Amino acid sequence: MATMRLSTPLRKYSGGKPEVTVEGETLLEVLEKFDSKHPGFAEKIIENGEIKRFVNVFVNNIDVRTKDGLNTKIEENDTISILPAVSGG
Amino acid sequence: MRIIGLKCRNCGKKYPIDPISICEDCFGPLEVEYNYEYIREIISRKRIADGPHSIWRYRDILPVNEKVVDLGTGFTPLQKADNLAAVLGLKELYIKNDSVNPTFSFKDRVVSVSISKALEFGFDTVGCASTGNLASSVAAHAAKANLACYIFIPDDLNLAKIVQTLAYNPNLISVKGNYDEVNRLCTEIAGYYNWAFVNINLRPYYSEGSKTLGYETIEQLGWETPDRAVIPAGSGSLLTKIWKGYNEFKDLGLIDEVKTKITASQSKGCSPITSAYRSGEEITPVRPDTIEKSLAIGSPADGYYAIKVMKESGGTAGAATDREIIDGIKLLAKTEGIFTETAGGVVVGTLKNLVEQGEIEKDERTVIYITGNGLKTQDVLMEHLPTPVKIKPDLKAFEDILKKMDKKIDADTYSGVESKVRSVRSKIDEQIEEQTEVA
Ligand SMILES: Cc1ncc(COP(=O)(O)O)c(C=O)c1O
Numbered sequence: 001m002a003t004m005r006l007s008t009p010l011r012k013y014s015g016g017k018p019e020v021t022v023e024g025e026t027l028l029e030v031l032e033k034f035d036s037k038h039p040g041f042a043e044k045i046i047e048n049g050e051i052k053r054f055v056n057v058f059v060n061n062i063d064v065r066t067k068d069g070l071n072t073k074i075e076e077n078d079t080i081s082i083l084p085a086v087s088g089g
Numbered sequence: 090m091r092i093i094g095l096k097c098r099n100c101g102k103k104y105p106i107d108p109i110s111i112c113e114d115c116f117g118p119l120e121v122e123y124n125y126e127y128i129r130e131i132i133s134r135k136r137i138a139d140g141p142h143s144i145w146r147y148r149d150i151l152p153v154n155e156k157v158v159d160l161g162t163g164f165t166p167l168q169k170a171d172n173l174a175a176v177l178g179l180k181e182l183y184i185k186n187d188s189v190n191p192t193f194s195f196k197d198r199v200v201s202v203s204i205s206k207a208l209e210f211g212f213d214t215v216g217c218a219s220t221g222n223l224a225s226s227v228a229a230h231a232a233k234a235n236l237a238c239y240i241f242i243p244d245d246l247n248l249a250k251i252v253q254t255l256a257y258n259p260n261l262i263s264v265k266g267n268y269d270e271v272n273r274l275c276t277e278i279a280g281y282y283n284w285a286f287v288n289i290n291l292r293p294y295y296s297e298g299s300k301t302l303g304y305e306t307i308e309q310l311g312w313e314t315p316d317r318a319v320i321p322a323g324s325g326s327l328l329t330k331i332w333k334g335y336n337e338f339k340d341l342g343l344i345d346e347v348k349t350k351i352t353a354s355q356s357k358g359c360s361p362i363t364s365a366y367r368s369g370e371e372i373t374p375v376r377p378d379t380i381e382k383s384l385a386i387g388s389p390a391d392g393y394y395a396i397k398v399m400k401e402s403g404g405t406a407g408a409a410t411d412r413e414i415i416d417g418i419k420l421l422a423k424t425e426g427i428f429t430e431t432a433g434g435v436v437v438g439t440l441k442n443l444v445e446q447g448e449i450e451k452d453e454r455t456v457i458y459i460t461g462n463g464l465k466t467q468d469v470l471m472e473h474l475p476t477p478v479k480i481k482p483d484l485k486a487f488e489d490i491l492k493k494m495d496k497k498i499d500a501d502t503y504s505g506v507e508s509k510v511r512s513v514r515s516k517i518d519e520q521i522e523e524q525t526e527v528a
């Protein structure tokens with residue numbers, strides 16, 4: 001099982017919890033499985049088969065846009081973080 | 090009421106004035122929405138001109154209601170740059186010298202606004218993720234406002250930026266990683282701690298501060314916009330907000346038109362915005378590999394909007410290599426007497442490249458934004474400067490060395506530049522005369 005950290009706007013799908021445990025072979029599978037229990041979740045993150053413009057997803061702190069995107073493999077004990085794009089400093 | 094609330098820039102959903110920055114529906118950035126009809130009634134050129142010599146002369150269009158935390162930020166010089174113009178072959182060039190703010194970068198504008206807002210919201214702790222300049226600015230304003238302060242920086246930062254920040258006595262956390270990693274960590278921390286991270290949960294207020302660079306330029310040019318603005322881009326926020334500032338002045342009836350071609354400048358070693366603009370594709374994050382740390386943001390959150398601004402304004406985007414950055418710093422110093430950090434080197438280098446490529450035309454009235462001070466990045470410049478000559482305290486020793494120096498002075502320093510200036514200048518004048526004749 002992997003851990004998924006949710007940023008504040010997504011915590012309404014986890015009953016307010018900042019972290020949940022999740023299952024799935026790929027990022028897409030993880031998101032879809034979680035969505036089946038918490039409908040509406042996946043569409044906040046995915047649009048037309050891609051991660052939305054203003055969403056950043058990290059697996060073990062690496063931006064999945066620099067990996068295989070939604071097809072990024074998820075292993076046991078991986079940590080997924082879903083965060084808004086905010087930068088500038 | 091001047092301020093209506095927050096509004097999602099992507100989907101338009103509205104929110105109250107709270108310490109939030111992200112739309113819960115689409116994750117888009119939230120922006121402050123003003124009641125322009127009301128502001129139009131109260132604002133005037135005179136009211137602004139009678140205001141303080143700081144960003145707070147534009148208070149009517151900034152998102153703060155109560156007392157402000159002000160170290161004297163803004164209203165920095167707009168300097169006509171005839172020497173540099175002549176070297177580059179430009180007719181009319183200005184430098185917006187924002188390296189002389191209280192903590193020596195433009196970041197004091199965004200920080201003065203956001204720390205004031207943090208006090209309004211009742212926070213007792215502030216923080217930021219920083220590429221260096223924001224770090225010292227937040228630490229300084231937190232000190233002045235008696236707030237607890239946590240600053241996160243990448244561990245490969247320029248020494249002077251670290252020294253300056255530490256002097257203000259914040260909790261400074263150096264993170265093993267690059268800025269994008271620091272930023273990700275802080276975004277996570279912001280979800281667990283109820284602190285005011287100026288560039289995360291206070292971002293809608295923070296970013297509004299950059300508009301004042303646009304306002305000042307217009308006021309200092311005699312209530313006109315320039316034809317061209319060359320702006321350094323990290324996340325792309327500054328660029329979009331200068332454009333917003335120009336357009337607000339038009340919408341408020343303070344000027345008639347905005348004619349500026351907005352032009353982004355980045356380092357070659359970290360140019361996700363410039364690359365995406367030039368290829369026409371979506372932004373792909375990059376791993377920065379450059380001596381330029383201030384703008385080293387590989388995943389620029391406002392890049393999408395920055396590109397929109399360049400397209401809408403008919404501008405363009407360029408980049409400078411590490412070598413060109415160093416040369417740009419030295420060129421600005423020796424022609425205009427302004428010592429800038431690497432971000433300024435990027436701007437000068439990009440300007441030079443775009444003029445040479447014909448993308449910026451010689452008769453455009455151009456403003457370049459110099460946003461940080463040279464004392465912050467001495468470490469990268471050091472190895473590219475000559476060592477000073479060393480002599481005994483003896484007149485004869487001086488005269489011996491002077492003979493050798495004379496040659497160097499002729500070849501390299503101001504008198505050399507000046508003769509080049511004159512010849513280039515007369516060439517431009519000829520060209521312009523020809524063009525006017527043809528027209
Ligand atoms: C000196 C300097 N200029 C420009 C910028 C770019 O600002 P932005 O991230 O808003 O594009 C920064 C910081 O990021 C900076 O430190």
Ligand SMILES: [Zn+2]
Nearest residue numbers: 097100112115
């Ligand atoms: Zn939205």
